[in-house]
Amino acid sequence: MRGSTYRRCRCRQDGKELGTKCPLLRRADGSWNPGHGSWYFRLELDPEPVGEPDEEGQQQWRRQYLRRGGFASQKAAQAALDDAKDQARKGIDVNRRQTVAQYLREWLAGKSDIRRSTLRSYTQHVENLWIPACGRHEVGALRRSHVQAALDSLECSPATKQRYRATLRSALSDAMREGLVTVNVAKLVKIAAGKRPKARVWTDARVVAWQAEQELRLAAARDRVDGRPVDEFRTWHGPSARPSRVMVWTPAQTGQFLDHAANHPLYPLFHLIAFRGLRRGEACGVRREDLDLEGRVLSVQWQITESGGHIDEGAPKTDSSDAAVALDTGTVAVLRAHLERQVQQRQACGSAWVESGYVFTREDGSRLDPARVTDEFERLAFDAGLPPITLHGLRHGAASIMHTAGLDMKVIQKTLRHSTSVITADTYTSVFDEVDRAAAEATAAVVPLKARAAS
Numbered sequence: 001m002r003g004s005t006y007r008r009c010r011c012r013q014d015g016k017e018l019g020t021k022c023p024l025l026r027r028a029d030g031s032w033n034p035g036h037g038s039w040y041f042r043l044e045l046d047p048e049p050v051g052e053p054d055e056e057g058q059q060q061w062r063r064q065y066l067r068r069g070g071f072a073s074q075k076a077a078q079a080a081l082d083d084a085k086d087q088a089r090k091g092i093d094v095n096r097r098q099t100v101a102q103y104l105r106e107w108l109a110g111k112s113d114i115r116r117s118t119l120r121s122y123t124q125h126v127e128n129l130w131i132p133a134c135g136r137h138e139v140g141a142l143r144r145s146h147v148q149a150a151l152d153s154l155e156c157s158p159a160t161k162q163r164y165r166a167t168l169r170s171a172l173s174d175a176m177r178e179g180l181v182t183v184n185v186a187k188l189v190k191i192a193a194g195k196r197p198k199a200r201v202w203t204d205a206r207v208v209a210w211q212a213e214q215e216l217r218l219a220a221a222r223d224r225v226d227g228r229p230v231d232e233f234r235t236w237h238g239p240s241a242r243p244s245r246v247m248v249w250t251p252a253q254t255g256q257f258l259d260h261a262a263n264h265p266l267y268p269l270f271h272l273i274a275f276r277g278l279r280r281g282e283a284c285g286v287r288r289e290d291l292d293l294e295g296r297v298l299s300v301q302w303q304i305t306e307s308g309g310h311i312d313e314g315a316p317k318t319d320s321s322d323a324a325v326a327l328d329t330g331t332v333a334v335l336r337a338h339l340e341r342q343v344q345q346r347q348a349c350g351s352a353w354v355e356s357g358y359v360f361t362r363e364d365g366s367r368l369d370p371a372r373v374t375d376e377f378e379r380l381a382f383d384a385g386l387p388p389i390t391l392h393g394l395r396h397g398a399a400s401i402m403h404t405a406g407l408d409m410k411v412i413q414k415t416l417r418h419s420t421s422v423i424t425a426d427t428y429t430s431v432f433d434e435v436d437r438a439a440a441e442a443t444a445a446v447v448p449l450k451a452r453a454a455s
Contacts, residue, residue: 009037039077040069070182101135260384268338277398
């Protein structure tokens with residue numbers, strides 16, 4: 001199977017492209033001019049039959065060639081040529097013109113190396129946007145303007161547009177490795193940066209405003225049902241009164257919640273999240289072999305996630321998430337007591353006990369459903385009379401507690417296992433400001449000023 005690489009451009013003379021004969025392709029010393037033209041490859045494929053055999057059984061054949069271009073370097077063109085050869089040897093029709101729709105569906109079918117939740121997200125993006133908007137184009141003819149127009153048609157936040165683009169960018173990166181395209185046009189599209197939501201503390205003033213809004217919502221709900229009982233829990237999550245999508249309890253509010261939940265079977269899990277900042281899936285996925293109570297350390301190795309009704313077990317969210325988390329003596333005591341109760345549960349269940357290996361389980365030892373954990377948390381928070389936060393907000397609250405205790409940003413980042421301290425600072429700036437103002441007031445109050453006493 002013969003193939004070669006060459007350099008050409010699209011300069012024209014007398015209405016014809018000069019191609020490989022353009023004098024600007026080389027410098028005066030004969031070397032290639034990197035600022036002009038691009039690299040291509042040409043691969044001779046097996047000949048294809050032309051028409052039917054004649055009366056004597058002789059078949060006419062026609063030579064076939066695969067040409068692809070636009071590569072930035074000869075090395076890239078050679079790599080694409082080698083890939084094309086490998087595909088041709090495997091019987092793949094490398095000369096077939098694929099549409100974006102055909103390629104994306106084949107790409108999704110071959111994505112066996114990603115989480116189920118990620119595949120579900122990719123599929124949604126492909127079917128809802130990329131195929132309807134760009135599916136008719138050939139993969140090699142897809143342009144930045146096509147992608148830009150598709151994203152501009154979306155009525156959603158910049159962060160959501162970024163996720164849609166990321167899906168197409170991943171698909172086109174694979175297409176580049178296969179030699180189907182030479183430029184990842186999804187990378188050329190400009191989208192306004194999606195701002196990370198700021199975490200804010202439920203201060204006394206915010207709680208008062210939220211309670212007033214709750215009363216109005218409940219009154220409106222009662223009017224709609226003509227005096228019949230209203231499910232107050234369903235109105236508890238009213239977003240209109242929340243200063244931010246990410247709300248955080250004060251340390252006192254966290255303590256109120258933990259006191260209220262002290263006798264709940266999931267209390268040890270909530271305690272661990274509140275003090276050590278684990279994510280929901282990481283807490284659900286703690287295995288007994290990952291927990292060293294003598295050494296007071298927890299190794300985050302697994303997570304249990306739920307998406308679209310499916311529960312998956314796998315590695316943590318990112319490489320930085322897979323790390324050791326130090327445990328305080330109070331948390332160690334809570335976990336030790338929990339494991340002792342779990343032994344008693346195992347004995348009570350007998351042969352019905354499911355040996356899942358997880359620290360936090362259902363009553364029969366089987367793994368937890370993360371959605372159920374969230375439901376239990378929200379019900380407990382509501383019953384405790386607290387303003388609403390998400391279960392992930394309990395992790396955010398751990399940052400506030402650590403900052404209140406005087407830990408610096410790097411230690412907080414390490415405990416929460418963010419990839420950089422920039423993420424930690426950007427997410428919790430407003431939370432830390434609240435704590436710092438309280439510290440400033442407490443510091444000023446130490447000095448006994450007569451003027452202040454007189455006022």
